[in-house]
Amino acid sequence: MMHGGGFGGGMGGGSMGGGGMGRMGRRLGMDDEGELGSVYNHRVVTRLLSYVLPHKGLAIMSLLTMLVTTFTIVAQPWIIKLAIDELVDTGEQVNAGEQATVGALAFVMVLFAVNMGVRFVSNYMYQVSLARVSQGVLYSLRTRIFGHLQRLSPSFYDRNEVGRIMSRGQNDVNQLQEFLNLVVSSLADVLSLGGIVIALFLLDVQLALITLTVIPVLIGIMLIWQKIAWGTFMRVRQAISVVNANLQENISGIRVVQSLNREETNMERFDEVNNGHLEANLHASRLSAALMPTVEILTAIAIGLVVIFGGRQAINGTMEVSVIVAFVLYVQRFFDPIRNLTMQYTQFQRAMTSGVRIFGLLDTPVEVKDKEDAVDLPPVKGAITLEGIRFHYVPEIEVVKGIDLTIQPGETVAFVGQTGAGKTTLVALLNRFYDVTEGRITIDGYDIRDVTQDSLARQTAMVLQEPFLFSGSISENIAYNKTNASHDEVVAAAKTVGAHDFITKMPDGYDTLLKERGQNLSVGQRQLLSFARALIADPAILILDEATANIDSYSESVIQRAMTEVFHGRTSIVIAHRLSTIRNADKIVMLEHGEILEQGTHSELMNADGAYAKLYNTYFADAALAQIPTEAAPEG
Amino acid sequence: MFIRILGMAWRHPRHMVAAYVALIGSSAFALMVPRLLGTAVDEVLGGTEFNAMLKLAGLILLVNALRGVFAYGQTYLSEWTGQLVAYDMRNAIFGKLQRLSFSYHDERQTGDQMSRATADVEAIRNFVQGGLLRAVQILMLVFGAAGLLFMTNWRLALIGLAFVPIVAYRSAVVSLSLRQIWNYVLKTTGKMTTVMQENLSGVRVVRAFGAQEYEVEKFDVVIKDLSESHIRVSRIQVANSSFIQLVFAAATGGIIWFGGQEIVNGRLTPGELTQFIFYLGIIQGPVRMSGMIINNFSRALSAGQRIFEVVDAPSPVQELPDATVMPRVRGHVKFENVSFAYGDEPVLRDVSLEAQPGQVVALLGMPGSGKTTVVHLIPRFYEASEGKITLDGTDIRDVTLESLRSNVGIAMQDVFLFSATIADNIAYGKPGSTREDVERASRIAQLHDYVADLPDGYETWVGERGITLSGGQRQRLAIARTILLDPPILVLDDSTSSIDAGTEHLLRLALESVMKGRTTFVIAHRLSTVRHADQILVLDNGSIAEKGTHNELVQQKGLYRQLYELQLLPDEPTIDKTIDKLTARSQKGEARS
Numbered sequence A: 001m002m003h004g005g006g007f008g009g010g011m012g013g014g015s016m017g018g019g020g021m022g023r024m025g026r027r028l029g030m031d032d033e034g035e036l037g038s039v040y041n042h043r044v045v046t047r048l049l050s051y052v053l054p055h056k057g058l059a060i061m062s063l064l065t066m067l068v069t070t071f072t073i074v075a076q077p078w079i080i081k082l083a084i085d086e087l088v089d090t091g092e093q094v095n096a097g098e099q100a101t102v103g104a105l106a107f108v109m110v111l112f113a114v115n116m117g118v119r120f121v122s123n124y125m126y127q128v129s130l131a132r133v134s135q136g137v138l139y140s141l142r143t144r145i146f147g148h149l150q151r152l153s154p155s156f157y158d159r160n161e162v163g164r165i166m167s168r169g170q171n172d173v174n175q176l177q178e179f180l181n182l183v184v185s186s187l188a189d190v191l192s193l194g195g196i197v198i199a200l201f202l203l204d205v206q207l208a209l210i211t212l213t214v215i216p217v218l219i220g221i222m223l224i225w226q227k228i229a230w231g232t233f234m235r236v237r238q239a240i241s242v243v244n245a246n247l248q249e250n251i252s253g254i255r256v257v258q259s260l261n262r263e264e265t266n267m268e269r270f271d272e273v274n275n276g277h278l279e280a281n282l283h284a285s286r287l288s289a290a291l292m293p294t295v296e297i298l299t300a301i302a303i304g305l306v307v308i309f310g311g312r313q314a315i316n317g318t319m320e321v322s323v324i325v326a327f328v329l330y331v332q333r334f335f336d337p338i339r340n341l342t343m344q345y346t347q348f349q350r351a352m353t354s355g356v357r358i359f360g361l362l363d364t365p366v367e368v369k370d371k372e373d374a375v376d377l378p379p380v381k382g383a384i385t386l387e388g389i390r391f392h393y394v395p396e397i398e399v400v401k402g403i404d405l406t407i408q409p410g411e412t413v414a415f416v417g418q419t420g421a422g423k424t425t426l427v428a429l430l431n432r433f434y435d436v437t438e439g440r441i442t443i444d445g446y447d448i449r450d451v452t453q454d455s456l457a458r459q460t461a462m463v464l465q466e467p468f469l470f471s472g473s474i475s476e477n478i479a480y481n482k483t484n485a486s487h488d489e490v491v492a493a494a495k496t497v498g499a500h501d502f503i504t505k506m507p508d509g510y511d512t513l514l515k516e517r518g519q520n521l522s523v524g525q526r527q528l529l530s531f532a533r534a535l536i537a538d539p540a541i542l543i544l545d546e547a548t549a550n551i552d553s554y555s556e557s558v559i560q561r562a563m564t565e566v567f568h569g570r571t572s573i574v575i576a577h578r579l580s581t582i583r584n585a586d587k588i589v590m591l592e593h594g595e596i597l598e599q600g601t602h603s604e605l606m607n608a609d610g611a612y613a614k615l616y617n618t619y620f621a622d623a624a625l626a627q628i629p630t631e632a633a634p635e636g
Numbered sequence B: 001m002f003i004r005i006l007g008m009a010w011r012h013p014r015h016m017v018a019a020y021v022a023l024i025g026s027s028a029f030a031l032m033v034p035r036l037l038g039t040a041v042d043e044v045l046g047g048t049e050f051n052a053m054l055k056l057a058g059l060i061l062l063v064n065a066l067r068g069v070f071a072y073g074q075t076y077l078s079e080w081t082g083q084l085v086a087y088d089m090r091n092a093i094f095g096k097l098q099r100l101s102f103s104y105h106d107e108r109q110t111g112d113q114m115s116r117a118t119a120d121v122e123a124i125r126n127f128v129q130g131g132l133l134r135a136v137q138i139l140m141l142v143f144g145a146a147g148l149l150f151m152t153n154w155r156l157a158l159i160g161l162a163f164v165p166i167v168a169y170r171s172a173v174v175s176l177s178l179r180q181i182w183n184y185v186l187k188t189t190g191k192m193t194t195v196m197q198e199n200l201s202g203v204r205v206v207r208a209f210g211a212q213e214y215e216v217e218k219f220d221v222v223i224k225d226l227s228e229s230h231i232r233v234s235r236i237q238v239a240n241s242s243f244i245q246l247v248f249a250a251a252t253g254g255i256i257w258f259g260g261q262e263i264v265n266g267r268l269t270p271g272e273l274t275q276f277i278f279y280l281g282i283i284q285g286p287v288r289m290s291g292m293i294i295n296n297f298s299r300a301l302s303a304g305q306r307i308f309e310v311v312d313a314p315s316p317v318q319e320l321p322d323a324t325v326m327p328r329v330r331g332h333v334k335f336e337n338v339s340f341a342y343g344d345e346p347v348l349r350d351v352s353l354e355a356q357p358g359q360v361v362a363l364l365g366m367p368g369s370g371k372t373t374v375v376h377l378i379p380r381f382y383e384a385s386e387g388k389i390t391l392d393g394t395d396i397r398d399v400t401l402e403s404l405r406s407n408v409g410i411a412m413q414d415v416f417l418f419s420a421t422i423a424d425n426i427a428y429g430k431p432g433s434t435r436e437d438v439e440r441a442s443r444i445a446q447l448h449d450y451v452a453d454l455p456d457g458y459e460t461w462v463g464e465r466g467i468t469l470s471g472g473q474r475q476r477l478a479i480a481r482t483i484l485l486d487p488p489i490l491v492l493d494d495s496t497s498s499i500d501a502g503t504e505h506l507l508r509l510a511l512e513s514v515m516k517g518r519t520t521f522v523i524a525h526r527l528s529t530v531r532h533a534d535q536i537l538v539l540d541n542g543s544i545a546e547k548g549t550h551n552e553l554v555q556q557k558g559l560y561r562q563l564y565e566l567q568l569l570p571d572e573p574t575i576d577k578t579i580d581k582l583t584a585r586s587q588k589g590e591a592r593s
């Protein structure tokens, strides 16, 4: 793992202006976007190779055809040289007035044609098999990453922004794919370089030596250039991630932006980062373009050398003209691979960094995971116990401070208490989104850490405080918890929560497509759908986290009536702030600051005249106060 | 489309022209080299002086150096142009997205919009920088070389250039089919982004239902499709570029073969033939690249289409050209027979209401009855399709959006927080607010005590969308953010649904001082919240079904009465007891003073 500059500067902190450093350092060691590391990282390469292995056949094929292609490319000037030899002979014969033919040339031309044909076929095969290998690798990398993301616990998502994880799954994966192509094409470059050098020496050792004197110079220049360019390219990468973060934030928060009149400020900020990106790029391109004239001039020097020395020998008659031509052709081809290789240097670094990040993500330990010997939770009756559980999100701040609670099968238990008391946290623990730091939670006697998460999830269903819907049809959303549900089941669930009426009124009924997060529904309607989604799988334990907060009491009472039939004999846990919702619960648990203050039925608690009674009275105090002027009117 | 992309580039005429000049220079010098080399070959064959050779070598060096300098200019300037175009486009997209009203964004996915502003812009930049200029260079080199070749030997030139039309034709055909695939690839990429993004944002839902496998399958279908499409693209592209190279090599072969004949016929010297071969060598690189350029081009066309879709989108809500600036209003809000529909189905039908300055208006109703819609019409997030809305008598369509919206502060039902510090989030609508202002707003929203207890206080980072806060904390943050704006019209859309009664009571007391002199719209389902309002409106299916004060509405046998029975009636005794207690307390208080 590379040391990371904390992502804050790059992605998250980009546009909100300062303040980014206040975050805790509990983030993944995901490196800064702009970080560039070494060109070669053994671990990354070996792991990447393991992804290539399944496509061994294609990979080998690609390498072989690449070899052939390179060979044909190197061979072409040679063939042209042969042709020129023939032509010069012919020219001399013509000059001498002899009978000239093109017979020998025909043979060379056949060679030429064969070379050409072979190259066509091999190049095609090479490129296509390469594309297939790299797409294959890309595919399995994506699958692996996505799969791992499915197993990482919610706490990972508390700390890492979706946009950032997305960039792992997309940009970095693309970088690695690019890298595969690069490796092969660089290999081709190196091979053709080698081939050309060999060809040069075969043609004429002395001239070859003279020509190659420019190489050390070129390499020297490249190395210096590389040093200078390094930081520049890093800045370019940072700049683009800042731009993207800014965009993402503004698009997803557009409603807030418009309602708070932030357009101007945001536009200015965006222009700033956009401009920064432009500057960084221009700076980089000034540098990278500088390579061009250097290479051109060096090529010219090499060609000049060939013309001078080769020319002298040719005049003296110790060298064929065709050799000079071939030399010039080779020299022209020589610099391309060298230039490619330098350009690819940064690309290599980038790919390595991406590789480090991707494998870093894949190696992120799953905090909540199944035990080795985890069993499937058998169908439960729904007895739940919490035994002395404690929990904190951030080390200093304990959110659950020792809670003991027993819930009988079939009971309806309500959690009430101030906001931030830890109600949502408790049900998250019950679902094993997080593991408790102390104590244990059992269901029908099974410690939830001893059973598989999957089997646990299948026995419980939850309506989350924030109703999240997927883009897709309404029926797909309702059937999310039971993908093989029939249409009738979907309709039944919708009817139970009273959503059927509004759904049928929509233009396409159950097939109406929801936009992102269900944006085209009212919030209460979203809540109804997420309610229906929880009901359809017929779970043994139902958890409702303020499931009816955005729904009026009348609609709520309709749901409750329908639910009592459907849900007879099941355990349910209800969190609500509207006390009328939970008045009839079998047990009301009053929480404060992560502790249980009191528990009992409504009338028990009212009689105890404790915290619950006080809350209850406050609840109605507003109503009461509103009545004072009109009814009791005790002058103030 | 192509013309428009050109147009974007032409916004920077100086850069463009300079780039083209540099390009012409570098191509011209490039064209001189083969001629020099050809001469060299003939001179060697003719057995000239060594000095002449030196001179030639020097010339080659000079010409190449000049070419290098121009090439530098060309590379740099074209990148500059490309980057400027990208810069312009990003700004244009960003600016447009900011101004497009809600109904535009309702229809679209964040991921898709993102990929337009990133990947698509990049595709255009690539094309402007590489394709647009390169294409001209290729044409120049090909035609330049052609001209020079024709001057030397037209028969050979014909053979040598026969490949040009073939290549051109093939390229046109290929670019058409590539464009279609690219369209598809871009769309599929967008889909992949969406699936992944939703999976990650909805991670708790996925976990709660153990739906990981289902999600993996969903993702698998998309990425499989994507990778197949990519393979298809490279198939076509590689076939095309291999073909171009093949044709090109054939041309070289043809030249050598027929050149041989010409030499036999004495119409050509070996030097001239060499020159031919070198010319072909010069255009070989560009020709090889033309396959790529065609690919770039096709991609840029698809990308351009997607970008201009955004840039050209008419905003559903528009300012009048002669819109005036609305001063700070007193808060008289009036709806006159307002109707509205998001799609075809009407959502509001003939709604009329009036709120006097300083009044509290409560809206109630079943899910989907149109409460949020009503309040979203006031700041013109959506445009009423019929009827008229006025603030202090001014039609809201006559004023600028900015001045209108600065008069209306809305705490939305669906709270969105930025991943930033608590302080930054509270001050979002008023950047540069002092810490005192932030704290004051946060105190009123009953958030201060919680924040003050945190180790980092107001500098605490809230995760994406406020994930590290509890539901009630998020809502209070949104209220604080709105209060800070000090708007004459305040809207609380179900902003206390996740707040317990105790805290809400405190919040209401604190707000009371703030609400003074402000018109407030409150949407809530708890009667304890709405009971004290000056006016209560019960919405049913998009129209106002009941209207009046609590006492008036309780008398009627409508929905309000039902809600009342469900929430309060069973506890009438409790209420009475509370009233007794409160009355006693206030009497005691009076006695004391």
Ligand SMILES: Nc1ncnc2c1ncn2[C@@H]1O[C@H](COP(=O)(O)OP(=O)(O)OP(=O)(O)O)[C@@H](O)[C@H]1O
Pocket (backbone or CB within 6 Å): A158, A393, A394, A399, A418, A419, A420, A421, A422, A423, A424, A425, A426, A465, B467, B468, B469, B470, B471, B472, B473, B498, B499, B500
């Ligand atoms: N993912 C998290 N990371 C860090 N802190 C968190 C996280 N989620 C919640 N908290 C904190 O833990 C405390 C308890 O939050 P929880 O969501 O359980 O409250 P709650 O009782 O459900 O409140 P509400 O009624 O407002 O929903 C709060 O102070 C909250 O800020």
Ligand SMILES: Nc1ncnc2c1ncn2[C@@H]1O[C@H](COP(=O)(O)OP(=O)(O)OP(=O)(O)O)[C@@H](O)[C@H]1O
Pocket (backbone or CB within 6 Å): A502, A519, A520, A521, A522, A523, A524, A525, A550, A551, B106, B342, B343, B347, B365, B366, B367, B368, B369, B370, B371, B372, B373, B374, B413
């Ligand atoms: N962006 C949208 N696009 C299309 N239809 C919408 C959109 N927003 C709301 N609707 C529809 O308009 C109707 C009214 O919605 P609105 O949000 O005003 O309801 P509401 O009274 O606020 O309900 P809730 O109490 O659930 O918040 C609903 O039927 C809803 O499906």
Ligand SMILES: [Mg+2]
Pocket (backbone or CB within 6 Å): A522, A523, A524, B371, B372, B373, B413, B493, B494
């Ligand atoms: Mg609403």
